[in-house]
Amino acid sequence: GMGGTTGNMSPSITAAHKIPTIGTQSWWLRENKLPTDDSHPLFSEYDIIIVGAGMTGTSCAYHLAKMMEAEQMKPKKVLVVEARQHVSCGATGRNGGHLWPRSKSELGDEEYFNFQEHCVRILRDKIKDIEEECEWAETGAVNVARFQDEIDDWDDFYDVSSDGVEMWNQQGIKKRIPQINEDNAIGGVFYKNCGQFYPQKFVHSLFNEAKDKVKFLFMTTVDSVEKNDSDFTLHVTQHANNEFHTGALTTKTLIHCTNAYVKNLPDYIQDSIIPFRGQVIITKPTDEKFGLIPHSLAFNDGFEYLIHRQKDRRIVFGGMRWVSESKEEHTIDDSDKHPEISEKLLENLCEWFPEANIEIETDWSGIMANTVDSKPIVGQLDSQNELIGVAFCGNGMPKSYGVGESLAHLAVNPLSREIPSCLKPDRFKGGTEGGGKRD
Incomplete structure (x- = not known):
């Protein structure tokens, strides 16, 4: 089972579903503190919920906040749900500190290579803004x-x-x-x-720019996702001071940015990771x-x-x-x-x-x-209002910021971005129809 959590397990959560909210102590995360204002109601309705606050999810939140600021979209209620104590506590805060894009031969697909180039270009533009801060x-x-x-x-x-x-x-x-x-x-x-750079400081900077327009809910696991006719219900558990509080959040659009944590995704996605x-x-x-x-x-x-x-x-x-x-x-x-x-x-x-x-x-x-094919999974899942950007195959830094940006645009307008077909989730569907069970 999973170790590393504190407090008692509530009976509805099996050990296999736990993400350890406290991982090994990464040097990059040594100064992390739990943000103080974390008192969002656990029963509420949103327009967009992003699950996961690593490089991908925080980038997605940041780009949505930017679009709202620039009035490129109507104000929407956006929430990021994160299992750990702050942004960037997963692989983004635990990696080797590299920005090392793959060559065309390594990616093996022209469209994918061009997409990576776009991702790297906008990441480098943002790094330039905060070069000193993120130690580039x-x-x-x-x-x-x-x-x-x-x-x-x-x-x-x-x-x-x-x-x-x-x-x-x-x-x-x-x-x-x-x-x-x-x-x-x-x-x-x-x-x-x-x-080389300091990914956690980069993502913190995105968080600071997004947090006035987008809410973040930390120490909160998504235990299951229910797909309704026109929206989604997320059953969540917030872990605070050794207590558990459960709740249900509904959202019109759901964006999965959880990289390796895929228990709430359809079977055909889980089976490919x-x-x-x-x-x-x-x-x-x-x-x-x-x-x-x-x-x-x-x-x-x-x-x-x-x-x-x-x-x-x-x-x-x-x-x-x-x-x-x-x-x-x-x-x-x-x-x-x-x-x-x-x-x-x-x-x-x-x-x-x-x-x-x-x-x-x-x-x-x-x-x-x-x-199974060494490429990330990016794009629409089974409907236009469910999006995914996961499984970065050990080379997430060049790609995940740009994937977050693409997902933000797709959430506002499904036709605004073309994702390379070799990255789309439906390549794993095979003969099965529909989303499969999620438990």
Whole structure:
């Protein structure tokens, strides 16, 4: 079952339905406090309810607030329901701090690639507004090879001109990343438009801009969703001071932004998603003579990933889930971590950077979601007034802000945005009709 919650379970909620409201302590979230004004009635009617306040849901709320401000839409009652204590407490506040868009070859679909480019463009525009606050640094990123067969695969895989990448040999890597263990690093693929940032601070900024126009209800789980003729009823439980309060919220439009948490979605969506747990360590600041590692890095085909924070010289390093027998798949419990993975992360980091004198400051875990075809699920569900943006397949930062923006526009006008067909939910429908049960 799921650990990590406090207080008594109310009998109507099974352990399997619990999201741990308190996860492992992520360094990015160390200053998080529960917002004070959280006294919204648990029985009320809304025009739009967004479930989930990570990058996707908070972006959606922010774009709706912006449209109301600009009078591009009639004022509507909008509510965001979030299981945890604040925005950005899931994967957005637990990741590696990367903005690393995928190349055209990796996405394998022109329409999807163009959509990602749109998402990255508007995200970068917003980052520019709050660059200092969210600690953005453009660094470029390198996929580092340790074995010749990785390089052989890349030669077949990348189209250097259309992917906009550069191929580096062993000398090239050594010249550009002087700290790296040169025996281990035999080549690399360099991506230009990548960087590092502080996702939680970015999302907090969106929250602060949205909260006058949009209500946020924290520490509140959606236990079930009932689909009525023209609206939805959400049965919710608010967890406050070790007490449980249940309620029912109705909404004309429902937007799911829950990434890996899919129990309230139709069976055909649930069946297509594989949640998995990632683990991350952050080091104490490295000493000045070591210098800054100039680029974001990935090793082992992206299974390990690193930034060296320019602001405080801490290294953030994640991955190594293959150490675990289950590869950390099929779990949504981030209140727990796998001690061997953190040990292996430290060991691996020291192999790549033997001079670094590394000490772990802390470690944590976070939940991601893959799909059976390795693409997110975005768009209309079974009707125009039910929308979804979930399952970002471990690369949510380049895409989820833009998905939130698209969902906000679709909620106001169903014809305002064209979602790539390879991302739409109905690709998983197969022979089944209708939404299936949701319990």
